[in-house]
Amino acid sequence: MNRYEVTSATADGFDPDHRIDMIGGPDFGGWRMLQDDAIAFLKRRQGAFYVRPRPMTGFGFTLAGYENALTGSLDREVDVVVRGNSLLAREHLTTVADGTQKNNLCSLPPCPQAYQLVSELP
Known part of the structure; x- marks a missing residue:
């Protein structure tokens, strides 16, 4: 099963469910997929999506090294899953x-x- 990195996500705004409208990634020159299509793609087991956690920023500095030293989470892939x-x-x-x-x-x-x-x- 192919795994695709998700590097962008567009939120749907202020409606009650706070769902993300679409996700996107850099493969194949850049792709974006509506959330309902992404859910169907995952449920059909056609592939998998993952995210690399981003460094925490703020206060004029980045906490990437500190967070990485504590959890190692910046060096790993976090799976995207479907939830109800x-x-x-x-x-x-x-x-x-x-x-x-x-x-x-x-x-x-x-x-x-x-x-x-x-x-x-693909």
Whole structure:
């Protein structure tokens, strides 16, 4: 099964479920996929997505070395999985717990519009 790195995620705004609208990655010249397509892709076991946790920044410095020394999380891949939202019974994408933050997708920049919109990946 192919694994694809997710480097961007576009949030849907302020509606009650706070779902991410789409995810994207650098492979094949840049791709972006609507969340419902990504959920179907994962459920069909056509491939897998992962995120590399980003360094914590703020206060004019980066905590990457400190966080890496504590958890090693910056050197590993965190899987993207499908979860159900018990409040609205809608499925959504999130990352498995890695000790850094609740959902690593939320820390990614928005998907570039120049990336090709796809419904599946090879």
